[in-house]
Amino acid sequence: MHVVATAGHVDHGKSTLVRALTGMEPDRLEEERRRGLTIELGYAWTSLPSGERLAFVDVPGHERFLATMLAGVGPAPAVMFVVAADEGWMPQSEEHLAALEALGVRHGLLAVTRADLADPGPATAQAAARLARAGLGGVERVAVSGRTGEGLDGLRAVLDRLVARLPAPDPRAPVRVWIDRVFTVRGSGTVVTGTLPAGTVAVGDELALPSGAARVRAVECLKEAVPSVAGVARVALNLRSSAAPQRGQVLVTPGAWTWTDVVDVRIRRVGPAADPGEGGPALPARLTAHIGSAAAVCDVRPLGGPIARLRLGRPLPLHLGDVLLLRDPGHSAAVRVLAGATVLDPRPPALRRRGAAGERAAELAEAAPDARSLLRTHRLLRTADLRAMGCAPEGEPVSGDWHADPAHWTRLRERLPGAVGRYAAEHPLEPGMPVEVARRALGLPDRRLVASLVAPPLAVHDGRIVTGPGDRAAALPPAVAAAVERLRAELAARPFLAPEAGRLAELGLGPKEVAAAVRTGALLRVAEGVVLPAGADLRAAELLARLPQPFTVSEARRALDSSRRVMVPLLEHLDRRGLTERVDDLRRRCRTPS
Ligand SMILES: Nc1nc2c(ncn2[C@@H]2O[C@H](COP(=O)(O)OP(=O)(O)OP(=O)(O)O)[C@@H](O)[C@H]2O)c(=O)[nH]1
Ligand SMILES: [Mg+2]
Secondary structure, three states, X not given: OEEEEEEOOOOOOHHHHHHHHHOOOOOOOHHHHHHXXXXXXXXXXXXXXXXXXXXXXXXXXXXXXXXXXXXXXXXXXXXXXXXXXXXXXXXHHXXXXXXXXXXXXXXXXXXXXXXXXXXXXXXXXXXXXXXHHOOOOOXXXXXXXXXXXOOHHHHHHHHHHHHHHOOOOOOOOOOEEEOOEEEEEOOOXXXXXXXXXXXXXXXXXEEEEOOEEEEEEEEEEOOEEEOEXXXXXXXXXXXXXXXXXXXXXXXXXXXXXEEEEEEEEEEEEOXXXXXXXXXXXXXXXXXXXXXXXXXXXXXXXXXXXXXXXXXXXXXXXEOOOOEEEEEOOOOOOOOOEEEEEEEEEOOOOOOOOOOHHHHHHHHHHOOOOXXXXXXXXXXXXXXXXXXXXXXXXXXXXXXXXXXXXXXXXXXXXXXXXXXXXXXXXXXXXXXXXXXXXXXXXXXXXXXXXHHHHOOOOOEEEOOEEEOOHHHHHHOOOHHHHHHHHHHHHHOOOOOOOOOOHHHHHHOOOOHHHHHHHHHHOOEEEEEOOEEEEOOHXXXXXXXXXXOOOOEEHHHHHHHHOOOHHHHHHHHHHHHHHOOEEEXXXXXEEEOOOO
């Protein structure tokens, strides 16, 4: 199906035309009928000659109901702009057109109605000229009468051509329904209605309201119960939710949108006040922002040129590229719709430094609303963040589900070896820079990113970033190297008599120093607390080979002039290295190296 909203000055015949096209009454309220005035949004639908189904959202023209008009037009992809032949272009024609221009509506038609009352020619020419200025120059025009039915067939044909041209929305897009009506159905709870612009809603879906989760209990489309519906469509959803939903609220796919009250935008002034040459008078600092059926107080902070930061009175679920309509909430101005604001970043960074605003404006001035521009600002974003901000990730993630700005990633790659080198210099006894320390040093949000930055000659080993083995030997600090030399000298006479822990400490070889010396290969640790100069195991095997084979621990101890405390673990070490092997419970023999 398709959805088209009406627009046009009060009393120009919008509702009459919808009634004539659909046979349904868009003005439902008794007050509306008594006063001949649309107050609430009206809904009616019909089948076009092609068989396509078309629903109208009929909006009020009276200036007091502009917010309601915006709620109707906002989510609709196309508009039927109505002008009365006998009255021609009027103030609300101008205001509604400014709204369409601000919202960037590009699809529509011009219906010059009440053609039974006056020649539609002059009104058509006048309206067509105005529409052209607002970017709706190419739309088809048709003269009709809602009263006599004249021109209605032509209008139906124009509608058919219009809907045939509309882009097909993505049925897998995330759902966002701006609630434009809420009512209670006895026995079945709360029903909300709205325009579903894209995506699919099905019975059983779990959606999100500002107040929490909402489960879809039933779906109706044009008064028929359906298991699911894909946008574009007018939908009525029966919801089970903890708090009652309200008009102006929004129902969304959980996690698929960024709930935000600060956005950076590109401002486009519209209507008679817009002056593209000079930029026009400055926007008031406080405006009302409209999107869908929502309206929020909005503070405007100009950053430079057309770029501004908006602070909204309440968080709204937004995507990159969304358009907020900015309106002067005062009643004095003839046209209160002032601008459209296209979201360039739904999660902008704080501007703290002097000059940050101007830099930000320059950065965003040329920005296309896409993943690349978001990554330029945010540097690293997860796939889910990007999607919630409204764009599909481009290219491969750098790690897990992280996407990076290419320039930033290159800089990180270049910085890591330096950081690792500095860490090694400052912590000579440690085997490398802990990955977590590197994460903090590079300001990264996830340790996995560090691992992805590590490239040869760097490597990750036991949670630390290490350089190649050659570097590690060279890295033994001079004080420790000297202590190792003292130990060697001390053991010159009895090389297999490993010193006690106390003596090691006196030599300047505490646990850390020993660990570092073992890592670099200067010392050999055969067991906890049993440390010998490097190569002692090979020398021991040589001496043991000269003994009659097999030999006992005592025989080995005597041959090496060592102690039992050292000999037992040393022989076990030699077993592990394959230099000796057990013959039975008491004896070993040397193995000839193959
Ligand atoms: N003669 C004639 N009168 C019409 C025609 N269309 C509407 N009218 C009359 O114009 C008046 C306003 O019509 P509506 O259809 O309520 O106008 P509207 O644009 O919906 O008005 P709002 O919703 O309040 O903005 C009514 O008295 C209609 O009967 C038409 O084609 N010919
Ligand atoms: Mg009406």
